[in-house]
Amino acid sequence: MSSTKTLWAEHALTSGGWASDVRVEVDQAGSIVSVRAGQPAVGEQTGLLLPAMANLHSHAFQRAMAGMTETRGSDPEDSFWSWRKLMYRFLNHLGPEECEAIAAFGQVEMLEAGYTSVGEFHYLHHQPNGTHYTNRAEMSERMIAAANQSGIGLTLLPVLYEQGGCDGRELAGGQKRFGNTMDEYAQLFEQASSSVSNTANANIGIAPHSLRAVSRSSLTVAHELAAGKPFHIHIAEQQAEVDELLASYGARPVEWLFDNHSVDSTWCLIHATHMTADETKQLAVSGAVAGLCPITESNLGDGIFDGKRYLDHSGKWGIGTDSNVRISLSEELRTLEYSQRLRDMRRAVYATTSQSNGRLLFESALVGGAQALQRHTGCIAVGYKADLVALDLHSTSFLGVNQDGWLDAWLFAHDDNLVVDVWANGEHVVANSRHVRREQIESQYRATMKKLTAHL
Ligand SMILES: [Zn+2]
Structure with missing residues (x-):
């Protein structure tokens, strides 16, 4: 029995650009071992094969609040x-089981949208009363x-959250679930x-929550602890954050x-x-990545990233x-x-x-x-993970366009319902536009939401 998996696509966006009749071989570890154009159709056959996207910033539990915060107070x-108000009410009722169920369902939706990895900026560490679980790393x-x-x-990305503001004030109320001293955090991280x-297809980094929530000395210690691993921080989301830094540190966050x-x-x-x-x-010339979250930033009314200037200086960014x-x-x-x-x-x-816009946006974010x-990940070439997404090439959405035009049509004229198949690290997780374990994961999510909303 062959230990490799064979995929074949009518067209694919490879490291060398667009190619036709492309055969991709994937080994048991989920890595691409061969990419060849001009091959006869064999194996699992698809229309338009693209590298799948990394989702670099998520707070999984917030998925359960989606669409519930569009009102306002006096x-x-x-x-x-x-x-x-809703976030803290939710937090009162979120335990380990609820968080796992919400996260798993959110990840199903991410996979169905064409994301095959996620940076989970995870700050919900403790019990609702603020004391840690017997196992500090439970969550x-x-x-x-x-x-x-x-x-x-x-x-x-376990989050270090130490203080309620630049002045070092203590965490209060619902924030206590997030809090660790640097020493406690080091234990959690270990x-x-x-x-x-012990987990396939997982890695770890460190995430100081923000310059407001972490002391200056701890930021240095956390960076040493990261030792070259991914190091993520919320930096300048809203004007109030900039003002607080200016007042306390005499400089803007960046x-x-x-x-x-x-x-x-x-x-x-971020x-x-x-x-x-x-x-x-x-930031652009530093080689660091700007973590952009345009839908959330729109939803929260944060402001607009200076994309054009950043691009002019060849800045790296992802979504x-x-x-x-x-x-x-x-x-x-x-x-x-x-x-x-x-x-x-x-x-x-x-x-x-x-x-085109579609090509540049898609490849830059990859x-x-x-x-x-x-x-x-993010490239169809030998040695990369088989993180792949296939779109319905024969949809009416793609009539009259080709190559970069396929990406433009998907991103500007249509939606993620064009996603038919997704392979994450070689595993075929979305088939016929549906996650292969959706039924079970969705039913856990439904039960969790029923329980949570009964408390709200
Ligand atoms: Zn965030």
């Missing part, structure tokens, strides 16, 4: 009222268990690392970070939304589903481009004279996502 200045291990259920590649090392740390390609700055022109250039208010790969990229158009009142912002998660 304070005209406080548009976060319904979001915050981290539930994220690993969810990934084992769904088959998604997991980059676990335990989570050992669980990850400015302060570059003045005090050697930011390199292992860093991923929500680099509020940057000056100088900060934008500095994340963050709050998971909507999980859609095509919409995430479309929203990024449209936000630029609305601000600048021009079209085709990301396109170049040689590459590269940035893989770098941020330190996964060998």
Whole structure:
């Protein structure tokens, strides 16, 4: 019996560009061992084969709140009222089982959208009263268990959350579930690392929550602890965060970070939304990844990333589903481009004279996502993981277009329902547009939501 799996596609976006009649061989470990064009149809046959995307930033449990926070309270200045209120109410009732069920279902939706790995920025560590579980890494291990259920590649990013603001104030109320001292965090990280090392298709990084939530000295210690692993931080999501840093540290967040740390390609700055022109250039040339979450940033009214300037300096970036208010790969990229158009009142912002918007957005996000998660993914070439997505080439959506036009049609004119098949690390996890274990994972999710909403 052959130990390799054979896929064949009418057309594929390979490391060498578009190719036809492409045969891809995948070994048992899930790696691509051969890519050849001009081959007869054999094995599992598909229409349009693309590298699948890395989702570099997610808070899994927030998927359960999606669509529930579109109202507001009486304070005209406080548009976060319904979001915050619901989040803390949810947190009161989320235990390990609930979190695992929500995460597994969210990952099913990610896979069905064309993402095959996720950076889980995981900050819900403790029991509702703030005391740690007997096993400090209980909740981290539930994220690993969810990934084992769904088959998604997991980059676990346990979050260090120490304080309620730059002034070092203590965590209060619902925040206590997130909190660890640096020493406690080191224990958690060690335990989570050992669980990850026993899991196929998983790796680990470190995520200081933000400059506000971590002391200056702990940020340095955390970076040493990461020792070159993925290092992710929320950086400048909202103007209030910039103002707090200016008041306390006398510098803007990105400015302060570059003045005090050697930011390199292992860093991923989530929500680099509020940057000056100088900060934008500095981030771009550092080789770090800007973690953009355009759907969530739109939903929360954060502001618009300076995409054009960042691109002009060849900045690396990738996309994340963050709050998971909507999980859609095509919409995430479309929203990024449209936000630029609305601000600048021009079209085709990301396109170049040689590459269309769809091609450039898709390939840039593949590269940035893989770098941020330190996964060998995002490319159809020998040695890469078989993280692949196949679209319905014969859909009416693709009439009249080809090659880069396929990507433009998918991202700008249609939706993720064009996704037919997905392979994550070689495992065929989505077939006929449906996750192969959807039924079971969905029924757990339904039961969890029934229980949770009974408490709200
Ligand atoms: Zn986030």
